[in-house]
Amino acid sequence: MKFVRHLSAVVLAVAVIVGLGMLWAHACGGGPGSGSSLRRAPSREALLRLEQVKASVIRVHSGNGFHLADTGDLIRTCVIEAVLATVVITGSAVRRRHRRGGVSPPPGRKAACRCRHGLWRQRSIAACGSAPMMLASAASSGASANPAGPGHAWPGHVVP
Amino acid sequence: MNTGSPTSLADPPVTASRRRILARTRLDFWLDGLLLVAYTFAYSLGFTGIAIHEWLGIGLGVVLLVHLTLHWDWVIRTTRRLVCRGSRERVVWLVNLLLLLSMTLCIASGILISQVALPRLGITLPASSFWRQVHGTTATLTLILVPIHAALRWRWIVGVARRFAAWRPGRSR
Numbered sequence: 590m591k592f593v594r595h596l597s598a599v600v601l602a603v604a605v606i607v608g609l610g611m612l613w614a615h616a617c618g619g620g621p622g623s624g625s626s627l628r629r630a631p632s633r634e635a636l637l638r639l640e641q642v643k644a645s646v647i648r649v650h651s652g653n654g655f656h657l658a659d660t661g662d663l664i665r666t667c668v669i670e671a672v673l674a675t676v677v678i679t680g681s682a683v684r685r686r687h688r689r690g691g692v693s694p695p696p697g698r699k700a701a702c703r704c705r706h707g708l709w710r711q712r713s714i715a716a717c718g719s720a721p722m723m724l725a726s727a728a729s730s731g732a733s734a735n736p737a738g739p740g741h742a743w744p745g746h747v748v749p
Numbered sequence: 750m751n752t753g754s755p756t757s758l759a760d761p762p763v764t765a766s767r768r769r770i771l772a773r774t775r776l777d778f779w780l781d782g783l784l785l786v787a788y789t790f791a792y793s794l795g796f797t798g799i800a801i802h803e804w805l806g807i808g809l810g811v812v813l814l815v816h817l818t819l820h821w822d823w824v825i826r827t828t829r830r831l832v833c834r835g836s837r838e839r840v841v842w843l844v845n846l847l848l849l850l851s852m853t854l855c856i857a858s859g860i861l862i863s864q865v866a867l868p869r870l871g872i873t874l875p876a877s878s879f880w881r882q883v884h885g886t887t888a889t890l891t892l893i894l895v896p897i898h899a900a901l902r903w904r905w906i907v908g909v910a911r912r913f914a915a916w917r918p919g920r921s922r
């Protein structure tokens with residue numbers, strides 16, 4: 590039932606987008622059958638693509654089935670996608686590292702994550718939001734000798 | 750993916766809800782992978798030829814509806830808390846919105862300028878240079894946005910792929 594409800598919402602959203610596109614086409618006088626191709630000169634991009642097709646840089650086949658001889662087209666698409674994805678992933682990793690101050694997790698602590706105080710902790714331990722309780726428990730356990738200061742001395746912290 | 754609360758020895762190995770989450774994660778992973786591969790093939794018009802390009806595009810449209818439906822909760826949740834969330838979530842939301850717009854227009858315009866698929870179904874539409882231009886522009890925009898969309902979730906992809914690589918039947922993780 591939930592799926593059907595969500596699907597109808599999605600279909601509605603898509604219909605709105607297509608409707609807006611139709612309106613755009615109507616406003617530009619380029620709807621189907623408007624004959625706009627006779628009135629407007631093709632764009633530079635379209636002309637360039639046409640030239641590429643003519644020069645056999647891009648070959649479009651009308652037949653069925655894949656054309657293994659034209660894998661260059663597929664490879665080019667894959668390369669573009671890979672380059673863009675690599676740029677985003679590298680940027681994300683660099684930003685993440687920068688945010689963490691360039692400190693990597695301690696060895697053997699793959700399940701560890703960082704609290705807002707910048708210290709590594711086990712994932713199973715409660716979030717840093719309960720700081721007063723943590724401080725109280727840290728004080729009772731005598732963990733105030735933490736080099737990060739008394740504010741960070743609570744069980745579960747692993748100083749990098 | 751967060752595994753939630755720590756499991757103890759007394760817990761059953763795979764609870765019903767956990768099994769459901771695993772099944773959903775598996776569905777998301779493979780469906781998203783299928784979409785990425787299908788889009789890559791569909792964009793390579795020289796490799797596929799016009800007939801496969803068109804049928805693949807129509808199929809992509811259907812799978813895209815399913816993909817959006819499965820993630821509609823995320824769309825609503827993120828849109829609601831967009832004001833108070835960090836910039837990264839906003840970037841993801843914006844990229845996804847742009848991708849939705851460009852891919853919808855790309856598929857719709859592709860259907861409107863169809864030369865093989867629609868005539869095969871007995872539907873013939875007059876040619877329009879406007880939709881041809883929209884198709885080319887949105888296809889290029891989609892080619893830029895698809896890898897960004899996937900790369901913004903690379904941690905999830907790597908995490909799930911690792912879990913699948915380590916997964917054996919009968920084990921919970």
